[in-house]
Amino acid sequence: MATRRDFADLDSSDEAVRATCDDATSCKRFATSKGYWNDPYIQYFSRSVGERKAPEINRGYYARVKGVNHLLDAFIQKTECNCQVVNIGAGLDTTFWRLKDENLLPKKFFEVDFPTIVARKIHCIKTKPPLSKPLIETHSTDSLTLDAHSLNSDRFCIIGADLRDLSNLDEKLKKCHLNPELPTVFVSECVLVYMTPSQSSNLVRWAAETLHTAMFISYEQVNMSDRFGQVMIENLQRRHCNLAGVEICHSLDSQKDRFLKTAWEHADALDMMTVYSMLPQEDVARIERLEFLDERELLQQLLQHYSICWATKDKLNLGLAQLAF
Ligand SMILES: C[S@@+](CC[C@H](N)C(=O)[O-])C[C@H]1O[C@@H](n2cnc3c(N)ncnc32)[C@H](O)[C@@H]1O
Secondary structure, three states: OOOHHHHHHHHHHHHHHHHHHHHHHHHHHHHHHHOOOOOOOHHHOOOOOOOOOOHHHHHHHHHHHHHHHHHHHHHHHHOOOOOEEEEEOOOOOOHHHHHHHOOOOOOEEEEEEOHHHHHHHHHHHHHOHHHHHHHHHOOOOOOOEEEOOEEEOOOEEEEEOOOOOHHHHHHHHHHOOOOOOOOEEEEEEOOHHHOOHHHHHHHHHHHHHHOOEEEEEEEEEOOOOOHHHHHHHHHHHHOOOOOOOHHHHOOHHHHHHHHHOOOOOEEEEEEHHHHHHHOOHHHHHHHHOOOOOOOHHHHHHHHHOEEEEEEEEEOOOOOHHHOOO
């Protein structure tokens, strides 16, 4: 039987998971301040550039952002923006604003995260005109649904929910008019690993069963059974952050299996070292000139321990299985 203490522990480990959102934001803020990529909006979610991050970390974030954006943009272009994006565990991510600036806005962009994170994000949007203006510009009526834990406009929706509670998630997304008939791309960056394998499998199954034409892009750890992976796990545990789903981060095959066993038709996965070598090399050469890197081997090891896995199902025969690097 569960005791009060079990619940207290559960809460504190969830709190450590929520804190990872600030890590991601401050790393992205630092890397953009160095010129790795351009993001004029991240400054509104992270007060200062913060302490210096190692060049390996900056290059790792560069590969992550460019890799995920490559697949996301390919999906949006394939559907000519006639689609939906659902960013799960979005944290303080700024993709909505980038897509608006690049004329790549989908019919609707959804984000989901824990209610406390969502409340912080909504507060930032409400108080910073460069964030709220694009939302208002893409909304057709005077009224926009807004409260402390949710925001719903014509093109952008933020929902506070626990991704492990699927009936609540489903209900909230439908209330905000998630359209099951529209091609939909799910994005999760370092999120599924914080759920148990059965919780994340249920989530990706729910996504495949809800949408008939869809893609799921998942970025997270891989090759975690080796020594370097063990050190990564220990470092997170020291911060009380438990990788409940680390089992699925054993290999590229175990990453693909999560999708192939849950109603997705096709799945691919690459480690980030491979993705890095497939990104436009002119830009890679540019960012490699930004900071001197002492230990190329450490960068390689780091990149070999993260991956992008993407899965598709394609009732409309759009050719989604061909989307790749
Ligand atoms: C490492 S952060 C990444 C944030 C964002 N995807 C990015 O790359 O900047 C992980 C995010 O997943 C969210 N998250 C993890 N488990 C969740 C759950 N069960 N329900 C809702 N959000 C969750 C956390 O709150 C956090 O914002």
